[in-house]
Amino acid sequence: MASTIQQQLTYHTKQAVKEIYGADLPDNQITIQETRKEFDGQLTVVVFPITRFSRKSPEATGNDIGAYLLRQLPELTAFNTIKGFLNLSLSDAYWTSLFTTAVMHEKFGRFPANGHKLMVEYSSPNTNKPLHLGHIRNNLLGYSVASILAAYGYEVIKANLVNDRGIHICKSMLAWQRWGNGETPGTSGMKGDHLVGKYYVLFDKEYKKEIDELRAHGHTEDDAKKQAPIIREAQQMLQRWEAGDEEVIALWKTMNGWVYDGFAQTYGRLGVDFDKYYYESDTYLLGKDIIQEGLEKGVFFRKPDNSVWIDLTADGLDEKLVLRGDGTSVYITQDMGTAQLKYDDFGMDESIYVVGNEQDYHFKVLFLILEKLGKPWAKGLFHLSYGMVDLPSGKMKSREGTVVDADDLMDEMVTTARKRTEELGKTEGLPEPEKAALYDIIGMGALKYFLLKVEPKKRLLFDPNESIDFQGHTGPFIQYTHARIQSVLTKGGYTQQQAIVVPEVLTESERDLIQLLSNYPATVEAAAKEFSPAYVANYGYEVAKQYNKFYHEETILKASDEAVRNFRLHLSATTARIIASAMALLGIAVPDRM
RNA sequence: GCGCCAAUAGCUCAGCUGGAUAGAGCAACGGUUUUCUAAACCGUCGGUCUCAGGUUCGAAUCCUGAUUGGCGUACCA
Numbered sequence: 001m002a003s004t005i006q007q008q009l010t011y012h013t014k015q016a017v018k019e020i021y022g023a024d025l026p027d028n029q030i031t032i033q034e035t036r037k038e039f040d041g042q043l044t045v046v047v048f049p050i051t052r053f054s055r056k057s058p059e060a061t062g063n064d065i066g067a068y069l070l071r072q073l074p075e076l077t078a079f080n081t082i083k084g085f086l087n088l089s090l091s092d093a094y095w096t097s098l099f100t101t102a103v104m105h106e107k108f109g110r111f112p113a114n115g116h117k118l119m120v121e122y123s124s125p126n127t128n129k130p131l132h133l134g135h136i137r138n139n140l141l142g143y144s145v146a147s148i149l150a151a152y153g154y155e156v157i158k159a160n161l162v163n164d165r166g167i168h169i170c171k172s173m174l175a176w177q178r179w180g181n182g183e184t185p186g187t188s189g190m191k192g193d194h195l196v197g198k199y200y201v202l203f204d205k206e207y208k209k210e211i212d213e214l215r216a217h218g219h220t221e222d223d224a225k226k227q228a229p230i231i232r233e234a235q236q237m238l239q240r241w242e243a244g245d246e247e248v249i250a251l252w253k254t255m256n257g258w259v260y261d262g263f264a265q266t267y268g269r270l271g272v273d274f275d276k277y278y279y280e281s282d283t284y285l286l287g288k289d290i291i292q293e294g295l296e297k298g299v300f301f302r303k304p305d306n307s308v309w310i311d312l313t314a315d316g317l318d319e320k321l322v323l324r325g326d327g328t329s330v331y332i333t334q335d336m337g338t339a340q341l342k343y344d345d346f347g348m349d350e351s352i353y354v355v356g357n358e359q360d361y362h363f364k365v366l367f368l369i370l371e372k373l374g375k376p377w378a379k380g381l382f383h384l385s386y387g388m389v390d391l392p393s394g395k396m397k398s399r400e401g402t403v404v405d406a407d408d409l410m411d412e413m414v415t416t417a418r419k420r421t422e423e424l425g426k427t428e429g430l431p432e433p434e435k436a437a438l439y440d441i442i443g444m445g446a447l448k449y450f451l452l453k454v455e456p457k458k459r460l461l462f463d464p465n466e467s468i469d470f471q472g473h474t475g476p477f478i479q480y481t482h483a484r485i486q487s488v489l490t491k492g493g494y495t496q497q498q499a500i501v502v503p504e505v506l507t508e509s510e511r512d513l514i515q516l517l518s519n520y521p522a523t524v525e526a527a528a529k530e531f532s533p534a535y536v537a538n539y540g541y542e543v544a545k546q547y548n549k550f551y552h553e554e555t556i557l558k559a560s561d562e563a564v565r566n567f568r569l570h571l572s573a574t575t576a577r578i579i580a581s582a583m584a585l586l587g588i589a590v591p592d593r594m
Numbered sequence: 595g596c597g598c599c600a601a602u603a604g605c606u607c608a609g610c611u612g613g614a615u616a617g618a619g620c621a622a623c624g625g626u627u628u629u630c631u632a633a634a635c636c637g638u639c640g641g642u643c644u645c646a647g648g649u650u651c652g653a654a655u656c657c658u659g660a661u662u663g664g665c666g667u668a669c670c671a
Contacts, residue, residue: 038614473606556630
């Protein structure tokens, strides 16, 4: 692959410093950035670091280097130095050639396979309640990061570790047994996960009531929480589950089945999928052989009560329990075992856990332990920690019913999309099924973009009273730009096969658009390295915005010159393709009309 | 107490490994359509980048300390 203009500029700037000032300029001293709009040129070399070697003013140095570069690089047409910034103008021939040889290419922005395998574990729901807005963020992040890494050349495995057992599941089961009267999704008309969630909430109500009663009779809060009859019953149910009690297992299977049906619907609407499911009911006993291994290696130690610990105080952390005195697992025991299992199954080079930032400490400890155990794959583990989605009233809590339900929110988004679109009269004459599909694309696009445009680690505020926007820096804005381009292409009779003719001279908005489009691969790369879909989201917005500017400034179909018309159609088509490609990395569909 | 994370316009957010006068959107106000989709475009208004020091030719960005907020520090998951 030919070297980029940035690489050439770096090289020749070094040469210039060597020839003119007789000094070696280290690579990290060379900064090349895009020229700010208010100045002439497209690329800028920052000359301050060079003045150390030139012993001249920034302006004089810039002029020296600029003159040298102008002689060496035929792509350059002019330069100017302002306050220590050497602004370079590249010829229109350079930009059009960049466009036809690279940007226009079908696979522009997709990297060749790099031979590395990577797992993204995300979603990982509990099967005792429906998904809420926080889960949507998790799912979209996981799906998008997986797509971005695949585009960057990884072989990606999407995994979902389902938390399908434990005391929280037994709570729903017990409440259903007690108050359900045999209610099923079929008899109630409720989506399975919502039905099960209803009983989880009922359990909690009863539990709270019992706690209050006990406290009224003089128990301490801690004691009341342990002694409440209903929680004891749930614990007994968990023991029966672990003992393989047929009745409990049957109920567990039935109710989990309802939940899975519900989740499948929600996942389908979200457009996320998985290559591999792990179930905690299969993995919760794993990890004990690793405990043994750690004891033998002297990484772990046993306390008199028979519990097993690791001392991480030397690493600035605490002592951490890894196995209970009675020999049963804790959370981290399972996670050690599951990490080993996943590696044994796939042998991946890297493994990303998409989990909320409340578990930062847990993963820090987990990764450190695996490293101390000498697992060669431990250094490939990464916790993609994201911020919680908060409501104005604070954190969402399923037990207390203060959540924004995933299904409700999606319904609302699609309904709003329908309303907005019909107000604008955009879909008159369209058959109903097509309308419905379009509203789904727009509503989901608004929601997904809203969640993905924000840097993952930042927490997100969602105000249910303020609807998610459809104008400005939003998904629908980008979708609209795509639809608008498709409309122009259709009217212009454009086909991809048409040979491209390039004009001699570009307008500023054409040049800016080409330059922006040419940044697509670098954006994908940055997003992949930082595991941040936000880069791609914001890039898509920039492209749409720049295209709209171009669209308003120039006429396409009625361009005076046939070559210009042809070129602008190709430029539009390429813009649409890159928008569609970038949005696909976010799991956002783009319509051909809206 | 200790640890991790965040703090940028009234609100929601960008700002890449330090680089020019800190940028978008929303909200408010004004303008643009007999011409390719006005979910658009252009303009006005809006900032002591939480504070105080430090490093540097240069700091929203790096370092130290404080303040505020979130999370964690469970033999819960």
